[in-house]
Each structure stands twice: as structure tokens, then as C-alpha cells.
Amino acid sequence: MSNLRLALPSSGALFEGTSKLFSDCGMGIRRANSRRYTADIPQFPGVDVLFQRQSDITTQIDSGxxxxxxxxxxxxxxxxxxxxxxxxxxxxxGFGNSKLVIAVPDAWLDVTSMADLADIALEFRSKGRDLRIASKYQRLVKRFLNQNDVNYVSMVYVSGGLEAAPVIGYAEVIADITATGTTLRENDLRILLDGTVMESQSVMIGNARTLANDQNKLQHIRQILEKIDATLLASDNHRVSARVEGHSEDKMAPQPKKQREFIGSYKRLIENIKPFSEPVQNQ
Structure with a gap:
């Protein structure tokens, strides 16, 4: 009977947010030092914690x-x-709130929307060039561009320091994740009015096939989710509970319903992994 393997970000805002959440839930993570890539949770002896680069975690989940x-x-x-x-x-x-956005140089005064960007791309094409967009989110950004009829672009993969791309000259536009937009503004970049590719926040993911066929690991997840749901539900600052479409009392009224939906994360997990359940072989 193998332990549940929990992959967590090894550094950055998501590392800090995860550490605080687990501590608040009474599941403090015990790590010998910041250079060690394994840890445990004393309250859950059947769980092994693995600290990994955030960019690698989804791939590791997919591969098992x-x-x-x-x-x-x-x-x-x-x-x-x-x-x-x-x-x-x-x-x-409840943490890691951010947006993936399309940003252009402030000097492009006439470019304020995705439609404007589509026109610019056509202008570049008429001159025998493609508009270059720097991003580490090639897949999401390309899909968003296609949905907005922005054609004739060349995606430039950059893992960091994207704000410098227009100045250095290896891309005219960038697509990057931002929480406040401050870094973009400080580098003379401006988010397009309709240039939000997606909103993001911290989430928990899992390997459906493994979980559907290992009741021991599923039980560990149930206990973890119950603690997380209870903690977030009790927190006045939780983003799901606090998010409303307006500021009036009428608009805030639906919050209890959202909380009741929110508490069923384990039930939704069971539904999601059902297709991956393998039949038990008769001995």
C-alpha cells in the first residue's frame, strides 16, 4: 500500500500560499530545510510531499x-x-489570484483592443513580417488569438523577463501572468481592454486513474479536502465567498449558495474520476 504523493510548488507565491493554507488547516508541512525537496505532514503519515517547479507539476500528475x-x-x-x-x-x-493578459507598448496609442491588434498584425503581414508575441503560455495565447481573429503572428517562447521583450527587440507584444499589473506599467506596457486571456488562481489537481483505483489514496484526499473546505468556508477573506458582481446588499445575497456548492469538492472529484475506474479482476 503506497503513500499518496503530493506535489507542491517549491518556491514563489504559490509555495507561500500553500504553506499558509496547510498550516491554517492544521496540516503543517514538515520540511527539514528550504533546499530539501521532500517533506511530510505529521498529521497524515500516509502522505509524501514532493516540492517541484510549478511548471513541472501538471506533467508529473499526467504521467503518474x-x-x-x-x-x-x-x-x-x-x-x-x-x-x-x-x-x-x-x-x-483561495490564493494566487492573477490574470493572463495581452500587453502592448504604451507608445502604441491607437491599439487598445484585440481588434486593433488584429489590424496591426495585418499591417505587419503586408510588410512581409509577422507580429511577434512573447509568452511562456503558447497554447493558451494562440487559442485566444485565434478566437479574436488575430492572425499572422509568430509566438516567441520566453520563460521569464517578458516585460523587456519590446525594448530588447525580440517581440513587439507580450502575454504574461499578472496579479496587479504594476510590473507591466513600470515597463511602459499596457493591457488591452479586452486582452484578458483567462483569470487564474491556485487549484488542486490529481491523476484520475490512480485515484479511481486506489481507495487508500482516495481516503487521504477526502480527509485533506474536508479540512481545506472547512477552513476556506470559515474564512471571511476567501475569494469564492467574497466575489460578487456588485457591492449592493442584493448582489451579495447569493453568497451562501456559492458556499454550499463549494463544500462539495470531494463529491465532484468522485464524479470526475468515475470514467477511469478499472473493473476488479476475479481471482
Whole structure:
């Protein structure tokens, strides 16, 4: 009977948010030091914690190298296999809120929308060039561009420091994740009015086939989810509970319904992994 393998971000905002969430839930992670890539949770002796780069976690879940993990929703959608075995277990863990956006240089005064960007791409094409867009989110951005009829673009893969791309000259436009937009503004970049590719937050994902066929691991996940749901439900600052379409009392009224839906994350998990359940072989 093998332990549940939980992959967590090894650094950055999601590492900090995950550490705080687990501590708040009474599931403090015990890690010998910051350079060690394994840890445990004393309250759950059947769980092994693996610290990994966030960009690798979805791939590891799909391959079965880890059973469950915490990533940004943007990373999950960018990296998962189209017909893979990774599924969403919990859709909002209450931290890591951000947006994947399209940003252009401030000097492009007449470019404020995706339609304007489509026109610019046509202008570049008429001059024998493609508009270059720097991003590490090739898959999500290309799909968004296609949906907005922005053609004749060349995607430039960059893993970091995208804000410098227009200045250095290897791309005219960037698509990057941002929480506040401050870094973009400080580098003379502006988000297009309708240039939000997607909103993102921290989520829990898992390997559906493994979970559907290992009741011991499924029981561990149930206990973890119950603690997480209870903690987030009790928190006045939780994003799902606090998000409303407006600020009036009438608009805030539906919040209890959202909380009741939110508490059923384990039930939704069971439904998601059913197709991956393998028949028990008769001995």
C-alpha cells in the first residue's frame, strides 16, 4: 500500500500560499530545510510531499509520477494533456489570484483592443513580417488569438523577463501572468481592454486513474479536502465567498449558495474520476 504523493510548488507565491493554507488547516508541512525537496505532514503519515517547479507539476500528475498537486489554473490548462489523466480536484484554494493578459507598448496609442491588434498584425503581414508575441503560455495565447481573429503572428517562447521583450527587440507584444499589473506599467506596457486571456488562481489537481483505483489514496484526499473546505468556508477573506458582481446588499445575497456548492469538492472529484475506474479482476 503506497503513500499518496503530493506535489507542491517549491518556491514563489504559490509555495507561500500553500504553506499558509496547510498550516491554517492544521496540516503543517514538515520540511527539514528550504533546499530539501521532500517533506511530510505529521498529521497524515500516509502522505509524501514532493516540492517541484510549478511548471513541472501538471506533467508529473499526467504521467503518474505524483498523485495530486497544487498549481495555478493557468499552468494546468497550459500544460495538461488533451486526453490525459489529470483532473481538477479543487477549483479555488483561495490564493494566487492573477490574470493572463495581452500587453502592448504604451507608445502604441491607437491599439487598445484585440481588434486593433488584429489590424496591426495585418499591417505587419503586408510588410512581409509577422507580429511577434512573447509568452511562456503558447497554447493558451494562440487559442485566444485565434478566437479574436488575430492572425499572422509568430509566438516567441520566453520563460521569464517578458516585460523587456519590446525594448530588447525580440517581440513587439507580450502575454504574461499578472496579479496587479504594476510590473507591466513600470515597463511602459499596457493591457488591452479586452486582452484578458483567462483569470487564474491556485487549484488542486490529481491523476484520475490512480485515484479511481486506489481507495487508500482516495481516503487521504477526502480527509485533506474536508479540512481545506472547512477552513476556506470559515474564512471571511476567501475569494469564492467574497466575489460578487456588485457591492449592493442584493448582489451579495447569493453568497451562501456559492458556499454550499463549494463544500462539495470531494463529491465532484468522485464524479470526475468515475470514467477511469478499472473493473476488479476475479481471482
Amino acid at each position: 509520477s505524483a498523485d495530486i498537486g497544487i498549481v495555478g489554473l493557468d499552468r494546468f490548462y497550459e500544460s495538461r494533456l488533451e486526453r490525459g489523466e489529470s483532473v481538477l480536484i479543487h477549483g479555488d484554494l
